Amino acid sequence: MLEQMGKAARAASYKMALLSSLEKNRVLQRIADYLEAQAEQILTANEQDVAEARTNGLSEAMLDRLLLTPARLKGIADDVRQVCNLADPVGQVIDGGLLDSGLRLERRRVPLGVIGVIYEARPNVTVDVASLCLKTGNAAILRGGKETWRTNAATVKVIQQALVECGLPAAAVQAIESPDRALVNELLKMDRYVDMLIPRGGAGLHKLCREQSTIPVITGGIGVCHIVVDDTAEIEPALKIIVNAKTQRPSTCNTVETLLVHQGIADTFLPALSKQMAESGVTLHADEKSLPVLQNGPAEVLSVKAEEYDDEWLSLHLNVKVVADLDEAIEHIRDHGTQHSDAILTRTLRNANRFVNEVDSSAVYVNASTRFTDGAQFGLGAEVAVSTQKLHARGPMGLEALTTYKWIGFGDDTVRA
């Protein structure tokens, strides 16, 4: 079955690559309209998914993530309309010129071809990813979380109807509808038909893809993010940034998980931190040096375990470690970070520069919250994933990350000397 899907996606990708922005926006517009007009079949499928998930004992928080409502579906449709407004990178000439050989060479941006996306049980991702792939002239093979397979199937049906009515191949957007896990392993080997694989999910999925996929993979989305509180930081602004980075939306990958506090400021900073964290409902996990001070403060505090430096809390918990200097802070980030987002709070220009140059993460910040690492915040308009690897795309991936380029050489019966 997957072999057939792959072939159909490849054939569709050749057609999609030739579309103008106008043609691509026309189908996106129609998809948005149909998501509203045909809401009923999607919502009915979603009801079944949610009912089954409830039977299977999913938490209320998880159930809420699965749930679609007419209002949420309208929001998703509006997001598709937003994608129409984004600039289309396809066709852009990156560079070019006349070579000494007489060859006129240009590098032109083109779609990647077929993009495979494996994602969590979030119904909105199906539409998000499909619309971004379509906007960039790609075909997509989608594999959403098994808890929402009925919702995804109904959604893709609506997308395919819009495609066909616009004279485009339905296979430009396909979903693997079976909840069978073995199909994921099969998808990972389809390098003949799939040009790029984006896993969105936990560390386990990323590991599976890194180890098993024969398709180039973009991994990311795991964020053990740090904030360094330098000895020249100012306490009030530092706390404001920490509160934002920890509590604004704790379940996200750009949330701070560990504070590295310069020993020169620890005595004054830690009591203030405890007070603020108590107000914000954050539990602290303190190292040997900070524990005695923090135990005197109002915030809940536990002794940090070594392995907690290497994991995301994704909740109102925060590690605190006192470091001797910036060297130790940078070394800690190199050893325990995930190259996602890290920040320094400092008033010292030299330390700001050192941090920016020496911390090898997708996004590094000076006196700003780690929460900014996001496609919309970065002005990319949309985001298909956050990459923490270094090839192809790093950090928030916008439309450009769904393209590649080709070299085009125009000769006048030109040969190599």
Added chain:
Amino acid sequence: MLEQMGKAARAASYKMALLSSLEKNRVLQRIADYLEAQAEQILTANEQDVAEARTNGLSEAMLDRLLLTPARLKGIADDVRQVCNLADPVGQVIDGGLLDSGLRLERRRVPLGVIGVIYEARPNVTVDVASLCLKTGNAAILRGGKETWRTNAATVKVIQQALVECGLPAAAVQAIESPDRALVNELLKMDRYVDMLIPRGGAGLHKLCREQSTIPVITGGIGVCHIVVDDTAEIEPALKIIVNAKTQRPSTCNTVETLLVHQGIADTFLPALSKQMAESGVTLHADEKSLPVLQNGPAEVLSVKAEEYDDEWLSLHLNVKVVADLDEAIEHIRDHGTQHSDAILTRTLRNANRFVNEVDSSAVYVNASTRFTDGAQFGLGAEVAVSTQKLHARGPMGLEALTTYKWIGFGDDTVRA
């Protein structure tokens, strides 16, 4: 052992990333000088490698590829001096601006970190790759063909001496010196320490890397290249281009392997082709339609086997197939090509455009030889590999392909709303 090399390379990469272009050029200059001044130890090691290879029965052509002479070593040193003259992409600001949130964001080009390169038994590649990695502030782990391990070890020793004398870590360039094949498999799993893997070699090595590597891999270098002879092609210029694309250096990956001849020009073109190929010493492998015509010509001709459309000849052999129209030609390229380099010879603008848009290869040409696909020809100054995949870099990879970028956010105690 590899674990130690990986750790040392990672540590070295942090230091190399901070160097200015001046500092990097200084060490490159010293490497070039030492390659000449200490030629003796490299040439002695090379003599041993060549002697062993001769004992093992390698062909004279292969032995010539292994062989270093004082003149060749001087050429290699001069290539390093050329790398000094190339513009350094590291530190370049790709884009940036002030976001509505107040965050000042820039995207800055930075080294990839640690690059692993697995390559054939060619002593010059050791120096080429090392110099390109050093110029871009990366550390490199090199694994050359086992037939030249002594030469590579001696060469890397000279490079490391230059590094150390410039106050830089020797581990910035390391070679896996043992000819043990198991070490390659071990290298493929070192994703903790290696950021990018470049295999240079045959299809088997690329397949191994795609299937086994947990490190992002750049595959490429396999070229089943096509030239389409459209019905509006002019015969004399077409033959000039074909001779260049086939015979200028037949063993390279950008050499043409299959001609696709429009049926509307076959009757006049094929006899002229046979005459020219006879002069150029090229053996033709003809499909059913072209065989009867070509059998009347002076060139040697055989009946093409189906699988010969899918393999590189890398020698003076050329497939010939008559196609009904451009659609059939494009379909043949999609089915049998390797997305390397393909050309059309035509006087029709519409067909030129269709070819450029619809053939999904790293490089597509109109009225030019496929032989142009090369870093030096493309003005990149140097080439670390030719990528035929679509992620990160496509076609000839110059210095830029050895870099990534980071997002740098400068705030003024800025938080996300």
